[in-house]
Amino acid sequence: MTAPTVSYALNKVLTAVARQHTMKPALTDDDLTGHTLSGPERAALKAGDIDALYRLGANPYLIRRVFRARFKI
Amino acid sequence: MGEVVAAALTSHAPLITGKPDIARPEQRERLYAGFHEVGRRLADARPELIVMFVNDHLQNFPYSNLPAFCVGLADDYDAPSAGGGAFMRIPPRKLRGDRATAMALLEAGLDEGFDFAYSYEIESWDELSVPLHFLTPDGDIPIVPVYTNCAAPPLPRLRRCHEMGAFVGRFVRAHAGARRVALVASGGISHWVGTPETGRINPEWDRLVLDHIARADVEPLLRLTHAEIERDGGNGGQEIRNWVALLGAVPGWKGEPLAYEPVAEWITGCATVWVHP
Numbered sequence: 001m002t003a004p005t006v007s008y009a010l011n012k013v014l015t016a017v018a019r020q021h022t023m024k025p026a027l028t029d030d031d032l033t034g035h036t037l038s039g040p041e042r043a044a045l046k047a048g049d050i051d052a053l054y055r056l057g058a059n060p061y062l063i064r065r066v067f068r069a070r071f072k073i
Numbered sequence: 074m075g076e077v078v079a080a081a082l083t084s085h086a087p088l089i090t091g092k093p094d095i096a097r098p099e100q101r102e103r104l105y106a107g108f109h110e111v112g113r114r115l116a117d118a119r120p121e122l123i124v125m126f127v128n129d130h131l132q133n134f135p136y137s138n139l140p141a142f143c144v145g146l147a148d149d150y151d152a153p154s155a156g157g158g159a160f161m162r163i164p165p166r167k168l169r170g171d172r173a174t175a176m177a178l179l180e181a182g183l184d185e186g187f188d189f190a191y192s193y194e195i196e197s198w199d200e201l202s203v204p205l206h207f208l209t210p211d212g213d214i215p216i217v218p219v220y221t222n223c224a225a226p227p228l229p230r231l232r233r234c235h236e237m238g239a240f241v242g243r244f245v246r247a248h249a250g251a252r253r254v255a256l257v258a259s260g261g262i263s264h265w266v267g268t269p270e271t272g273r274i275n276p277e278w279d280r281l282v283l284d285h286i287a288r289a290d291v292e293p294l295l296r297l298t299h300a301e302i303e304r305d306g307g308n309g310g311q312e313i314r315n316w317v318a319l320l321g322a323v324p325g326w327k328g329e330p331l332a333y334e335p336v337a338e339w340i341t342g343c344a345t346v347w348v349h350p
Contacts, residue, residue: 006136006225006226008136011131011135011136012135012136012137015131015135015136018131018132021156050267050269051269054267054268054269059131059136059224059225059267060266060267060268060271060308061130061131061224061266061267061308062131062267063267064266064267064271065131065267071267071271071272072271072272073271073272073337073338073340
């Protein structure tokens with residue numbers, strides 16, 4: 001069985017934002033301060049690119065909570 | 074000796090109560106009727122305690138600390154909190170826990186090979202709030218929640234969830250302090266949440282799951298892999314672990330589907346099932 005892709009770095013920053021109980025279209029440099037992220041991870045967060053975040057290993061429940069406005073439904 | 078006097082499976086989704094108006098009225102009313110029928114039967118069974126098989130959605134258990142199975146030891150549970158209540162359009166309320174029974178369950182688990190994690194503070198989201206809004210409107214029955222990781226893979230295997238539920242069932246029946254106990258599991262059936270396929274529902278798979286449960290034919294469900302569920306039931310379909318755990322507690326009992334509605338607007342294949350000998 002192939003282990004699912006998980007990015008702890010992405011999930012850590014998304015958890016921190018989700019705990020503010022705010023939804024955002026995209027994250028800012030301020031949101032990312034103190035987090036160690038790869039270039040693609042940082043770019044996806046700053047663009048609010050929900051598909052890229054999923055591919056990079058962000059948990060879909062966290063993607064939904066933070067970027068709810070990005071979803072069509 | 075305790076007695077299992079009732080058992081039920083339901084879906085949970087915040088939109089079921091949070092946005093009732095966006096669903097097609099006939100679907101909404103059929104599903105609500107299913108919830109209310111479970112509530113009526115539950116009341117008739119006069120439980121003194123409800124053991125809930127549920128899952129967190131990364132609100133309580135983050136990636137820094139993720140238990141496979143966790144027993145709630147809280148004095149009470151926000152179900153929902155004020156913030157959650159505003160979103161789910163459910164009045165905030167606190168549901169009483171039963172720490173003595175939960176602790177006894179923990180201790181018994183350690184004796185029998187189920188090393189549950191435990192938590193003294195859990196903020197419930199839809200996993201408790203939505204079904205119990207319908208099932209125990211008075212909120213006067215204490216609960217013991219058993220959380221299974223259904224949201225952050227790798228997840229416990231379905232067979233292990235079934236074994237865990239079987240242990241809980243044995244505990245309920247053997248525990249000297251236990252009383253008339255109801256079992257309720259919430260989650261599923263198919264739904265894709267936060268993935269690129271968000272909004273997809275797979276009624277065919279949902280009916281397959283319901284059919285197995287109706288025949289008490291759980292073995293095929295226990296063989297399902299994470300990948301198969303992800304493909305056919307979506308990441309939300311992984312929550313059938315809660316249902317499978319409950320079915321482990323009542324071997325041979327059959328499910329009677331009271332409602333099944335694939336509600337696109339709530340992005341969930343929604344069901345209520347009464348489980349009986």
